[in-house]
Amino acid sequence: MVLMSVDGMAFNKDPILVTKDLTKRFGGLVAINRVSITVERNSITLLMGPNGAGKTTFINVCTGVLKPDEGRVIFDNVDVTGWPPHKVYSLGFVRSFQIPQPFKSLTVLDNVVVAMKGYGEDPLSALIRRSWVKNEEENIEKAFRILKLVGLDKYWDLEAYRLGAGQLKMLEVARALASGAKLVALDEPIGGTDPRYSTYIFEQLSSIRKQVDVTFLIIEHRIDVALKYADKVYVMDRGRVIAEGKPEEVVKNPKVIEVYLG
Ligand SMILES: Nc1ncnc2c1ncn2[C@@H]1O[C@H](COP(=O)(O)OP(=O)(O)O)[C@@H](O)[C@H]1O
Ligand SMILES: [Mg+2]
Numbered sequence: 001m002v003l004m005s006v007d008g009m010a011f012n013k014d015p016i017l018v019t020k021d022l023t024k025r026f027g028g029l030v031a032i033n034r035v036s037i038t039v040e041r042n043s044i045t046l047l048m049g050p051n052g053a054g055k056t057t058f059i060n061v062c063t064g065v066l067k068p069d070e071g072r073v074i075f076d077n078v079d080v081t082g083w084p085p086h087k088v089y090s091l092g093f094v095r096s097f098q099i100p101q102p103f104k105s106l107t108v109l110d111n112v113v114v115a116m117k118g119y120g121e122d123p124l125s126a127l128i129r130r131s132w133v134k135n136e137e138e139n140i141e142k143a144f145r146i147l148k149l150v151g152l153d154k155y156w157d158l159e160a161y162r163l164g165a166g167q168l169k170m171l172e173v174a175r176a177l178a179s180g181a182k183l184v185a186l187d188e189p190i191g192g193t194d195p196r197y198s199t200y201i202f203e204q205l206s207s208i209r210k211q212v213d214v215t216f217l218i219i220e221h222r223i224d225v226a227l228k229y230a231d232k233v234y235v236m237d238r239g240r241v242i243a244e245g246k247p248e249e250v251v252k253n254p255k256v257i258e259v260y261l262g
Pocket of ligand 1: 031049050053054056
């Protein structure tokens with residue numbers, strides 16, 4: 001079976017994200033220190049490490065929120081080093097913020113429709129009623145497909161504020177997919193400590209990536225639930241990558257054990 005993106009594009013085998021010696025300093029502090037990682041397409045890749053390890057800074061530098069001091073960021077075969085955030089976003093690298101920010105008074109469906117690229121961007125086409133209606137129908141159809149993918153289709157008519165925390169996270173993912181995301185970075189999506197919540201999120205993400213060509217880069221500092229679902233894990237500590245590999249290898253790595261238990 002050939003995996004397709006949400007827009008029906010064929011699958012490409014190159015890594016979706018490569019960083020090379022990425023470095024960011026804040027004054028004398030080296031927040032990330034020559035970080036080189038490879039995120040394979042359609043994977044669930046985990047970035048772990050204790051507080052202050054540099055995980056959020058790494059994502060911020062990759063997505064253009066911060067400018068790197070050294071190193072390169074290659075996204076989808078394009079060198080995006082130092083690009084402004086909106087340009088990285090429009091290539092399909094979408095960063096979901098730690099706090100879900102859908103429009104709470106809009107329905108679940110409308111939240112997805114307004115996240116679509118081009119929505120409301122062309123006031124002229126809105127004047128031509130027939131093309132407007134056709135677009136609207138296509139957008140709604142696509143939004144339903146995405147909602148089904150993230151498991152929220154049965155809640156399409158609910159205002160977003162009625163959703164639970166895990167469902168809001170999935171609405172955020174749905175909005176990222178609607179915007180054309182190829183890589184979705186989730187910064188600590190689990191947040192709370194209820195294992196049912198994290199299992200729900202990871203089950204959903206696993207199911208989504210089996211159906212469409214999307215990649216998840218997930219930042220987590222907890223090592224338990226997430227490992228079961230990850231293809232590859234990078235562990236950071238004090239700005240550096242200290243371990244990488246399959247989850248079952250990484251948890252046995254003495255450096256990782258020291259950082260987590262020492
Ligand atoms: N804007 C900033 N200015 C100065 N120091 C920062 C800034 N952002 C992060 N840091 C520092 O960089 C280090 C890495 O932080 P961060 O990337 O947030 O780590 P993590 O997400 O792994 O907890 C920490 O020591 C933090 O205090
Ligand atoms: Mg962080």
